[in-house]
Amino acid sequence: MTAGNVAQNSRAKTVNVECSVENQVYTLYTCPSNCRSHMSLLYVSNGDDAAVDVDIEWERADTTHAHILSSKNLGVGEFIQWSGAFIVLEPGDSVTVTPSNNITPHLDAFATVEEFFSLP
Numbered sequence: 001m002t003a004g005n006v007a008q009n010s011r012a013k014t015v016n017v018e019c020s021v022e023n024q025v026y027t028l029y030t031c032p033s034n035c036r037s038h039m040s041l042l043y044v045s046n047g048d049d050a051a052v053d054v055d056i057e058w059e060r061a062d063t064t065h066a067h068i069l070s071s072k073n074l075g076v077g078e079f080i081q082w083s084g085a086f087i088v089l090e091p092g093d094s095v096t097v098t099p100s101n102n103i104t105p106h107l108d109a110f111a112t113v114e115e116f117f118s119l120p
Contacts, residue, residue, distance in 0.1 A: 009117050014041075016110035019099045026097045028109050031089040034118050038086040041112040042068070044097065045079035052102040054080075056109075061092025068095070074107075089113070 017026045031037045046052050056069040072080065089095075099105035 009119060010035075010114055011117075012112065012114045014110055014112045016108065017097060019097055019105055019107040019109065021099075022103055022105055023098065023100050026109075028095045028097050029089075029111050029113060030094040031091055031113075032115065033091045035091065035115040036118075037089040037093075037113045037115045039089060039095065039111050039113045040083065040086040042082045042095070042109070043079065043111070044069075044074070044107065044109045046074035046076060046106070047108055048102060048104070048106040049076060050102055051075050052105045052107055053100045054107060055098040055100065057096050057098075058087065058089075059094045059096055061090060071100075073101070 015029050017028050019026045044054055044056065051073055053071050053073050054069060055071060058066045058068055069080065095111065097109045099107040
């Protein structure tokens with residue numbers, strides 16, 4: 001195999017979501033069925049001119065879930081960043097973001113994941 005034809009079984013990507021409707025659940029990322037993913041960065045910021053509460057949940061494909069962050073109040077311009085470790089997501093797992101306590105939120109979230117594809 002030549003250097004130009006090296007098989008790659010993973011890819012890194014960054015996904016984002018803008019949350020602008022109060023109490024709506026936004027899916028930030030869903031792990032595809034053909035891979036497992038490492039989420040190494042999760043960043044959430046309040047771009048509104050008023051405070052907003054945020055819930056972040058890890059929704060497992062087996063219907064269980066874990067609260068990553070629950071009812072955290074972010075003031076104007078505040079942000080939360082998780083890095084330096086990673087969450088392993090299985091096929092069908094997702095991470096959701098829900099803004100609340102602000103009728104017109106402007107909450108931005110992004111995550112960096114590396115997807116490791118199943119080999120045939």
